[in-house]
Amino acid sequence: MTSLSNLKPRPGAKHRTKRLGCGESSGHGKTSGKGHKGQKARSGGSIRLGFEGGQMPLMRKMPKRGFNNTRFREGFLPVNIGRVGPHFEAGATITPKDLVAAGLVPNRKGIVKLLSVGELEKAFHFKGVAVSAVAKAKVEAAGGSVE
Secondary structure, eight states: OOOGGGOOOOTTSOOOOOOTTSOGGGSSOTTTTSOSSSGGGSTTOOOOTTOOTTSOOHHHHSOOOSOOOTTTOOOEEEEEGGGTGGGSOTTOEEOHHHHHHTTSSOSSSSEEEEEOOSOOOSOOEEOSOEEOHHHHHHHHHTTOEEO
């Protein structure tokens, strides 16, 4: 019978810690796995991402042209219709503010979108939200509507 007193991790799940600088016979003695000299062998010796030893880095060499919309793009805030049911009464009109108040959507900039994961038992009227085609069919099949 399994109890707290005889629980063990699965075989191979735990490893011994690498013991550095404990003599040559340990396999990690002398230089402790850091090789000989150089910046990476020193304490605190790490180089930042993209650094190429003083040579002009590739990312600075590449031409930057055109417009990129990622900073201004409004992302979708997804909500599965299966999660909506327990938070609202049947026949309720649901707006994005209601979904934020219920804790189904984070309170940040973006377009709230209903997705079709789960089932809908009650009829709801959704206002001001984006809806996937399958989710819209499920809402209408339950007797609700989407504006």
